[in-house]
Amino acid sequence: MPVTRGPEGREEGPLQTRRRVTIDDIARHAGVTKTTVSRALNARPDVNPETRDRISEIAERLGYVPSATAKVLRTGRSHTMGMALPSFTWPGILEILRGVSDVLDALGYQVTLFPLTRGEEAERDLVFRVMPSLQMDGLILILPPGMLRYIGELASRGVPVVLIDDRVEHRDRDFPSVGTTNVSGARAITRHLLQLGRRRIAIITGPDTQDVSKNRLAGYRLALEEAGVPFRQELVVGGNFEPPSGQAAVESLLASGQRFDAVFASNDQMALGALRGLHAAGVCVPHDVALAGFDDDHAGRFTIPSLTTVHQPLYEMGSAAARTVVAAAEGQPSERHIEIPARLVVRESCGAGGERSS
Structure with a gap:
């Protein structure tokens, strides 16, 4: 032995x-x-x-x-960053984590995860109990709705905070942030559907309380306006970014009798649900109805037909957030608000043929 x-x-x-x-x-x-x-x-x-x-x-x-504690006492730095996230179930979270982890590892930092699945209670605990008791050089937040009011408390204690967030109201308080181009991404994919000859394009939106939903709807409306195609409120159906809501949305559209020749789902998860709903109703994608999503989840590459979408640069957003929080912790200058462009990924579900990016 x-x-x-x-x-x-x-x-x-x-x-x-x-x-x-x-x-x-x-x-x-x-x-x-x-x-x-x-x-x-x-x-x-x-x-x-x-x-x-x-x-x-x-x-x-x-x-x-x-001893990590002794090192903190000696240097005043722990070389550990916190990362708070609302859910592990969102497919894109792993790409953000990979971007954060790769950069922090290369710069000699560790990362500690703080799930906020308990909602507001977990958010309060993080700000008022957990963070004060731990030695963290900074915090990256994938911000859940409602938490913005707590961030000022962390910042007032001198904790560098960087948001991975689509909202704009935090900019009034000048919190560093990393986001993507939701308006232009939604505009690009709607314009692509219009260029393919689709004129009655339905949209499945996310929750109307979230800026990401508002921004993608705004991009959709902008593309219609630029093409001289009237906006039709009856072709706007609400969802919650989960697949069942996408399926329910197309079932509602079909039951209403409204004519539509394309569906833009505001994220890929709802697009997957929409694809199932259309298939169950005997609607052929893309021959009868073109379909597109947003995010470029891995699953969309393997559906039949494969999903046309907008690539959200999640890995790059995580990497940028990690570089920004390290710069803040080390007293180095950095950009306050970083916006990384989204890009159109054309696959089979729109009816335009094989895969290409633009």
Whole structure:
């Protein structure tokens, strides 16, 4: 049965908890003082290079791990960023996390996740209980509705905060933010459908309380206006960004008797539901009705037909937010409001043929 050896070389049983190695242990093995060990491990110039190398080798051999708390006390920095997010169920969250994680890892930072699935209670806990008790150099927020009023409290304590957010009201308070071009993205995909000859384009919107829904509806209306096509309120159906609401929306349109030759769903999840609803009703996509979404979720690449959509640059948004919060924590200048362009991705569901981006 394998055994381990503690800092003094004594055998430890398989179930025995190994004691944490301290600078006292390193000092005894190296035959130097604790002060010398501390100076060597912190790369102080007043330590002989040979002594520093020997101490580093002993520390590695013993399995020494520096105390994070001691490092914070010494430097005033934890090299840890918090990230608060409203849900793990949104498909795009992994792309944002990947962008954040890649940048923070490259810059020598760790990330701690704070899910806000409990709603307002979790938001209050994060601001007034969790953040004050932890050593965080900054916070990235994927902002849920209603939390904006708490951010000022964090900022007033000197915590760098960066929002990944589509709303505009936070700009009045000058919180750094990263977003995408929702209006121009929705305009581009509606214009694409119009160029394919579709004239009665229905839209499935998200919740009307969210700026992302308002912005995508605004882009849709702008494209209609530019093409001289009248806006028809009866072709606007509300959803909640979930697939069942997309299916219910097209079922409602079909039941109403309203003619429509295309559907623009304000996100891909609702587009997937719409595709199912149209298929169940015997409506052929794209021959009878063209279909398009927004976000470029992975699932849309594998539907039949594959989904025309707008690519939301989630990885890039996460990367930009991470660079911005690190810059703020390190006292470096950075852009206050970053907007990364969305782009049209043409696939089969609009009737224009194979995949291409623009």
